[in-house]
Amino acid sequence: MKQLGISIYPEYGFKEKDYDYMTKASELxxxxxxxxxxxVNPDHLEQAKTTYKEYIEFAHNLGFEVALDTNEIVFKELGAKITDLSVFKEMGVDILRLDVGFGMFGDMMIVKNTSGIKVEFNASFNSGMSLLLENGVPKERILACHNFYPQKHTGLSFESFVNRTNELVSQNISVGAFVSSNNENTFGPWKNIESGLPTLEMHRGLPIDAQARHLVSLGNIDTIIIGNAYATDEELKSLSDINFENSSIRIDYDRELDSNEAKILFVDNHFIRPDSSDYLYRSLTSKMVAKNMSIKPCVSDRAFFQRGDVLIINDNLKRYAGEVQIVTDTIPNEGYQNFVGSIPKNEMMILNEIKAGSSVTFLR
Known part of the structure; x- marks a missing residue:
């Protein structure tokens, strides 16, 4: 099951804003x-427990599942034990996130808790989840979620992210990751988060929907959470509009499309032919949609088309008229390609994940 999430930080006392934010997100x-x-300030633990319990109850009434980030220090402060998670149960916690594990035995005992709480491990570290599974812990109780990184240049590299995620997914463990709002004056566990809270360094500063659509294009991220608060209404809506079932990508349009071109390009799902070449991805769907349509030539003055350019074959090559193509390596302009536009630079990371046999949606 795919999920979108937000982050809430009750310790700052913005209750009215937090409740409004949760309500908006739930509606989307x-x-x-x-x-x-x-x-949480250790001097205010009892008040914090009460506040968090109230927040979690409000979240549950809106249909949310709540994960609480903890570590060994938090356990000690709250009097929790690896064999007794009742304090978290009383607060209403659904998922206990372990920022750092408790060792093989400790992690095993926490996962086997009698409180019915699922346990989420830090996917950005190698916490030995394969050993837990080999020792018979219930797989349905285990989740994983990557870290977020407040400091510039400290977010995960793409290679590291992919390797760690693939390792977990190969064990059928659900994996989540964080994206970051670009709203002003956002915050996280620590105030004044000026550089956002993404998991991937390459996502820092990018439009939030591009960050999320990139994660979707990888095909193995189940939960996408906004790390900082508060995302704008527009950002929340942009994430809620994302199709989790296939890659979606924006185009910087060169011109206004005619009605036939628009009907072809904006179908819900372009299936990329499995026999695509080194130079082009070809949409199988577009040929079916374009059957019996005329595609008036709209010849571009470009001598060549580059990686990321999107084309529609016109009536100068009638047999293939209406076929949508994404250029993956430089090709000459032969006069039978209508130039639609180019995939912008900050969306190229999504194109990099599209392969022969993928499904793609072009955004208006």
Missing amino acids: GFSRIFMCFLS
Whole structure:
């Protein structure tokens, strides 16, 4: 099951804003909330427990599942034990996120808790989940979620992210990751988060929907959470509009499309032919949609088309008229290609994940 999530930080006392934010997100289909207990002042533990319990109850009434970030220090402060998670159960926690594990035995005992709480491990570290599974812990109780990184240049490299995610997915463990709002004056567990809270360094500063659509294009991220608060209404809506079932990509349009071109390009799903070449991805769907359509030539003055250019074959090559193509390597302009536009630079990371046999949607 795919999920969108937000992060809420009750310790700052913005209750009215937090409740309004949760309500908006719920109405848009968000279903996970991340909360963090690592930044709670130890001098205010009892008040924090009461506040978090109230927040979690409100979140549950909106249909949210709530994950609480903890570590060994939090356990000690709250009097929790690896064999007794009742304090978290009383707060209403659904998922206990372990920022750092408790060792093989400790992790095993936590996962086997009698409180019915699922356990989420830090996917950005190698926490030995394969050993837990080999020792018979219930797989349905285990989740994983990557870290977020407040400091510039410290987010995960793409290679590291992919390797760690693939390792977990190969064990049938559900994996989540964070994207970051670009709203002003956002915050996280620590105030004044000026550089956002993404998982991937390459996502920092990019439009939030591009970050999320890139994660979707990887095909193995089940939960996407906004790390900082508060995302704008527009950002929340942009995430709620994302199709989790296939890659979606924007185009910088060169011109206004005619009605036939638009009908072909904006179908829900372009299936990329499995026999695509080194130079082009060809849409199988577009040929079926374009049957019996005329595609008036709209010849571009470009001598060559480059990687990321999107084309529609016109009537100068009638047999293939209406076929949508994405250029993957430089080709000459032969006069039978209508130039639609180019995939922008900050969307090329999504194109990099599209392969022969993929499904793609072009956004208006």
